[in-house]
Amino acid sequence: MSQAEDFVKNGIQVIEVEKAAVAALQKSIDKNFADACQLLFNCQGRIVVIGMGKSGHIGNKIAATLASTGSPAFFVHPGEASHGDLGMITADDVVLALSNSGETAEVTSLLPVIKRLNVPLISMTGNPKSTLSKFANVNLDTSVDKEACPMNLAPTASTTVALVMGDALAVALLQARGFTEDDFALSHPGGSLGRKLLLKVEDIMHHGELMPLVSETTSLTNSLLEMTEKRLGMTCVVNAEGKLIGIFTDGDLRRTLAKGLDFSSTPINQVMTHSPKTINAGKLAAEALQLMETHAINALVVVDEVEKPIGALNMHDLLKAGVV
Incomplete structure (x- = not known):
């Protein structure tokens, strides 16, 4: 042997x-x-x-x-x-x-x-x-x-x-x-499990001036400028009442380029994705990750109780926070 x-x-x-x-x-x-x-x-x-x-x-x-x-x-x-x-x-x-x-x-x-x-x-x-x-x-x-x-x-x-x-x-x-899991997380705040059980969407989302946001009549050109400035690879689209009606992402941009549209005259509501996936600020960041993975998307809009956008986050934010 x-x-x-x-x-x-x-x-x-x-x-x-x-x-x-x-x-x-x-x-x-x-x-x-x-x-x-x-x-x-x-x-x-x-x-x-x-x-x-x-x-x-x-x-x-x-x-x-x-x-x-x-x-x-x-x-x-x-x-x-x-x-x-x-x-x-x-x-x-x-x-x-x-x-x-x-x-x-x-x-x-x-x-x-x-x-x-x-x-x-x-x-x-x-x-x-x-x-x-x-x-x-x-x-x-x-x-x-x-x-x-x-x-x-x-x-x-x-x-x-x-x-x-x-x-x-x-x-x-x-x-x-x-x-409970919450009790366990409170005694393990520094570990990845603690972050998954404690960290909420509101803790990592981009909000205020850092949130990309345009109205539905904004031109495609100006919408792209908003996306570039906020650097999230997307922008929220709202109607006159400020309610979320769509989202425009890098993926939408690639599909739009194939159509040969005039970026300066085409309003964003003609090329945006309608009824985007959303999440509430009080949800766990781990739930945001699960939602993104389930629907194969890279960004989420955070909305309030009346469907008005109050924040946004993408997969990079979750990676940076250690949730992934």
Whole structure:
């Protein structure tokens, strides 16, 4: 067998071991899990996650997931905790401590202080008879039959199972809190998902003097000047009452050139596209993108409740805003 084949074989074996470990975790989604969720749900302060080594890395991720899904949480390194960071824990908090053995010295040394603070403690261990699990109000069993490491030493399957248990807690709490897409977006304003869920058409549209706009009797020549000045590749066309009746785009211009019309005497209403696609300012920018993609168009007119144009945007605006 070649080295490349060995790599593939060993990689598959790791996945199989960890897949089996995660499947076995279902037995731990029991009354203890429900009790842990209830403690976390009732928490009036923050969820303080503690873990050492690889468990610490997993704990850090669990804290981040909890915080981003509506359950305020932060990670405290147990080594730092014993040198002052325990002062960050208040009586309103809940502690979630991770240790596969349940005997990690840096974690167990904090137990008397946690008890003195009278703070609820949830443990996540692979040993339900350990010091940590016995001390906790609730223990979550994250034991595994074996690690994916061939020496059964390196934390692999055990850390995967702990991470999955953390995700199970976070999502169960998310659903119990009625956490919505809007809530998620508010905690992720800098990401592309946050922009898609928060950014509205009114935030990126061109309006006022920046919006291309001509009346229906404006000549084709002057309409092109308006398009060139506003640089959106289109112009809105309105009637005498100021209501939108059409749009003229770069595509319309190409089709018009083939007709051999007199640009200076031809009014724009003879060559414009009637009944253009529109959107309201309060809609999400992502909805504008979907509308453009569905109808294979590059620009949209933003109208008010009486169909008067108040803005315009094109695909470049959506790209610039990070919605695409």
